[in-house]
Amino acid sequence: MERFKAAHGVSTTPQVFAAGERIGGYSELARRLGVKPRQPGGRSYRPVITVFAIAALIALALGNGAGGFMGMALALLACLKLMDPPAFSRSFRKYNVLTRWLGGYASVFPYLELLLGLALLARLEAAPIALLALAMGLEGGVSVIKAVYVDKLDLDCACVGGNSRTPLGLVSVLENGAMVAMGLWMLLRG
Secondary structure, rough: OHHHHHHHHOOOOEEEEEEEEEEHHHHHHHHOOOOOOOOOOOOOOOHHHHHHHHHHHHHHHHHOOHHHHHHHHHHHHHHHHHOOOOHHHHHOOOOOOHHOOOHHHHHHHHHHHHHHHHHHHHOOOOOHHHHHHHHHHHHHHHHHHHHHHHHOOOOOOOOEOOOOEEEEEEHHHHHHHHHHHHHHHHHHOO
């Protein structure tokens, strides 16, 4: 294969030939035939649904209830964001309102989310934690609603990290709504 690549001056295989002429790889063939090349991996809510399903199963297995479920979900989501912070920040900045005013918010957000998750898992349902959850959920929900339903932007959600193909939309609004509900629940119980 390496000899073939060197002989034809190409970096990928397979290569398509027609009537002795090298056309190229898949993209070049698609262009020549006037066909739009397939994009690898379509957009899906599967990553965020998977996180919430796993969080629910862990909370159920540990008997942690709703607070444990939300704590686990937030910790898992923060973990995914922290795997590639620059990619998360780039994606988040495209739609998050607060980040436009406070540029550093995108860098701090995953840590705040992790703090909330750990506080819930440790059952530290203090007013500051509840207020943080409420503020982050409200701001996030407003940002998503503005981007998707007002500005009509077709963006990927940064909720599971910056390199996902998870559409920004209703699931993102519901995710932020859950954080608001959690914050309100803690305040009312407190």
